[in-house]
Amino acid sequence: MNSLEYWNVGDDISVRDAFGRVLIHAAGLRDDFVLFDADVAGGTGAKPFVAAMPERVVQFGIAEQNMMAAAAGFAETGITPIVSTFAAFGTMRAHEQFRTAVAFAGRNVKLCCSHHGLDVGPDGPTAQALEDLATMRAIPDVTVISPADANEFMQAFLAVLDHKGPLYMRIGRSNTPVVTAADEPFEIGKAKRVREGKDITIIATGVMVSRALKAAEEMADKGIEARVVNLSTIKPLDGAEILAAAKDTGLIVTAEDHNIMGGMGSAVAEFVVENCPVPMKFVGVNDTFGKSGEHTDLPDHMGIGVNDIVKACNGLLSNKESSDAS
Amino acid sequence: MEELNLMDTNSLANDIRKLSLKSIHAARSGHPGGSFSIAEMLAILYFEEMNLRPDEPRWADRDRFILSKGHACPALYAALALKGYFPESDCLGLRKIESYLEGHPDVRTPGIDAASGSLGMGLSQGMGYAMGAKHQNKDFRTYVLLGDGDMQEGNTWEALMCAAHHDLDNLVAIYDANLLQGDDFVENQMNMHPMDEKIKSFGWNFIEIDGHDEDAIRTALKTAKTTKGKPTFVLANTVKGKGVSFMENIQFWHGSVTMTDEQLNDALAEL
Numbered sequence: 001m002n003s004l005e006y007w008n009v010g011d012d013i014s015v016r017d018a019f020g021r022v023l024i025h026a027a028g029l030r031d032d033f034v035l036f037d038a039d040v041a042g043g044t045g046a047k048p049f050v051a052a053m054p055e056r057v058v059q060f061g062i063a064e065q066n067m068m069a070a071a072a073g074f075a076e077t078g079i080t081p082i083v084s085t086f087a088a089f090g091t092m093r094a095h096e097q098f099r100t101a102v103a104f105a106g107r108n109v110k111l112c113c114s115h116h117g118l119d120v121g122p123d124g125p126t127a128q129a130l131e132d133l134a135t136m137r138a139i140p141d142v143t144v145i146s147p148a149d150a151n152e153f154m155q156a157f158l159a160v161l162d163h164k165g166p167l168y169m170r171i172g173r174s175n176t177p178v179v180t181a182a183d184e185p186f187e188i189g190k191a192k193r194v195r196e197g198k199d200i201t202i203i204a205t206g207v208m209v210s211r212a213l214k215a216a217e218e219m220a221d222k223g224i225e226a227r228v229v230n231l232s233t234i235k236p237l238d239g240a241e242i243l244a245a246a247k248d249t250g251l252i253v254t255a256e257d258h259n260i261m262g263g264m265g266s267a268v269a270e271f272v273v274e275n276c277p278v279p280m281k282f283v284g285v286n287d288t289f290g291k292s293g294e295h296t297d298l299p300d301h302m303g304i305g306v307n308d309i310v311k312a313c314n315g316l317l318s319n320k321e322s323s324d325a326s
Numbered sequence: 327m328e329e330l331n332l333m334d335t336n337s338l339a340n341d342i343r344k345l346s347l348k349s350i351h352a353a354r355s356g357h358p359g360g361s362f363s364i365a366e367m368l369a370i371l372y373f374e375e376m377n378l379r380p381d382e383p384r385w386a387d388r389d390r391f392i393l394s395k396g397h398a399c400p401a402l403y404a405a406l407a408l409k410g411y412f413p414e415s416d417c418l419g420l421r422k423i424e425s426y427l428e429g430h431p432d433v434r435t436p437g438i439d440a441a442s443g444s445l446g447m448g449l450s451q452g453m454g455y456a457m458g459a460k461h462q463n464k465d466f467r468t469y470v471l472l473g474d475g476d477m478q479e480g481n482t483w484e485a486l487m488c489a490a491h492h493d494l495d496n497l498v499a500i501y502d503a504n505l506l507q508g509d510d511f512v513e514n515q516m517n518m519h520p521m522d523e524k525i526k527s528f529g530w531n532f533i534e535i536d537g538h539d540e541d542a543i544r545t546a547l548k549t550a551k552t553t554k555g556k557p558t559f560v561l562a563n564t565v566k567g568k569g570v571s572f573m574e575n576i577q578f579w580h581g582s583v584t585m586t587d588e589q590l591n592d593a594l595a596e597l
Contacts, residue, residue, distance in 0.1 A: 034461065058457060061491075066484035069447040073440065073454025073468075078386065079461060081454075096444060097481070101451055105433045105441040 006182035015172030016045025018150035023049035033080040068097035075107040086115035087129035114171040117257030121295035128290035134262025143167040144235040148209035155186035174295035177210040191238035197227035201245035208255040215309035246276035260284035281312040338369035346400035353421040357581030361401035363504040363564035380410040383436040394448020395473030396430040411437040446479025456497035490529030504566035537562025
């Protein structure tokens with residue numbers, strides 16, 4: 001029996017712990033993937049897998065461009081490379097290799113990167129990739145996934161192994177509250193409504209989903225019913241769920257641990273402007289580099305905390321109130 | 327459609343040169359110089375060395391070939407056409423909107439194993455194939471043809487380090503050292519001499535040949551096949567524009583060149 005043990009909702013778990021756990025689980029079920037590592041398995045969370053199944057790991061040392069282009073060739077021999085490193089190296093240093101050798105050639109390569117956003121914490125700005133969602137989604141044919149927590153990561157990863165084509169997925173580094181139940185189905189491209197509400201919708205991704213839920217709770221105390229949508233697949237976008245948010249609530253706030261330029265909020269805005277224009281606000285890092293600090297302190301310091309979501313919602317709601325009144 | 331009159335040279339390498347030149351002429355752009363320096367190597371690889379099925383381009387056990395110096399693809403397309411992957415007349419569609427022959431290699435073209443054209447990524451992709459073969463105990467071999475520009479890219483040196491570390495004796499890198507790059511001679515742009523010491527110190531089996539000597543190419547590839555435990559690097563000394571007197575070793579013919587009818591006919595006459 002090869003059962004996958006999920007965490008309990010409410011547990012505070014690093015998503016990278018889920019990476020090692022689901023790798024070991026999946027490797028017991030199928031032999032059609034290997035892990036490509038660039039000497040950072042300890043950081044990405046893959047270390048337990050590397051220790052348990054070294055024959056399923058190809059080691060590249062600190063040379064990500066080579067690893068990425070090699071994945072393009074390797075994938076064409078029929079085995080899927082799970083390419084794993086930190087987001088700054090995987091999505092930026094090796095960006096052209098991913099774009100040309102992998103994506104343009106349509107190779108079945110799964111790039112799974114830890115250390116993105118302010119979630120990185122004390123390692124600071126050089127490691128805090130705040131651009132990965134923007135740059136990866138700008139490449140044609142690439143699927144982009146940003147799971148909310150450890151449980152959703154494992155569910156997503158199992159779906160990713162059955163997916164064909166180039167794909168990028170974020171792996172969180174710091175402890176993050178689990179909001180996804182063990183038995184929730186995961187479908188690539190499908191957003192999840194994690195809280196109902198009629199006054200406004202918060203569309204969140206990754207670590208921001210749990211913060212959006214907290215923000216919605218706080219607003220509920222004041223009589224505001226905020227819907228929360230977990231947009232874990234950023235590309236392809238779940239247009240139907242966004243359309244429903246616009247039609248049902250008329251106001252949308254997006255929340256992401258990423259630069260507000262080009263990321264998930266921009267993806268949602270592109271859809272909203274064309275299909276269902278409603279007022280929006282964007283919670284994200286406001287076009288600045290990150291900063292060293294604890295992952296618990298940085299969100300409030302840099303404008304992506306629970307309060308920032310509440311503030312954005314209140315801003316939209318009061319704009320609406322004054323325009324309704326006039 | 328223009329008559330191609332190909333197989334009249336008794337030399338596959340010159341057939342490749344003629345067809346690639348006609349395609350560049352028809353496209354009004356493209357890179358003749360670097361296409362001509364690799365013609366003998368393509369002829370030996372495609373017509374003697376590699377195990378291929380032109381009617382089944384993505385046959386899982388085929389030998390792989392990557393043209394890392396993707397700008398020389400007119401010669402590769404000519405070799406593929408002559409081998410039977412697609413009609414020779416299709417080569418005249420090079421770089422045209424209705425054609426599947428892109429200005430640089432695209433895997434949607436039958437027989438193309440890697441996207442290239444951005445220099446420095448080919449050896450890594452070939453290494454990935456070689457690693458995949460070892461992982462699945464398959465005995466196909468992978469050949470990567472590199473140019474001067476490839477050897478200046480850092481990514482290539484990562485691959486040189488890695489392929490030796492992983493003992494990939496099913497991988498052969500062939501360096502087309504025509505020593506004339508896009509704007510000027512290599513020694514003026516970024517000198518790489520001595521290459522032999524660098525490659526040997528990276529742990530590769532090193533062979534140096536005249537890249538236009540077909541017997542030398544045959545022997546080098548045979549030696550590569552029998553060398554166990556390490557990858558083989560063949561430094562092929564070549565002449566850019568080889569075979570046409572007014573093109574040999576002249577920077578202008580690197581590309582992307584619009585060729586007059588007269589230039590085409592003069593070149594074809596020499597071939």
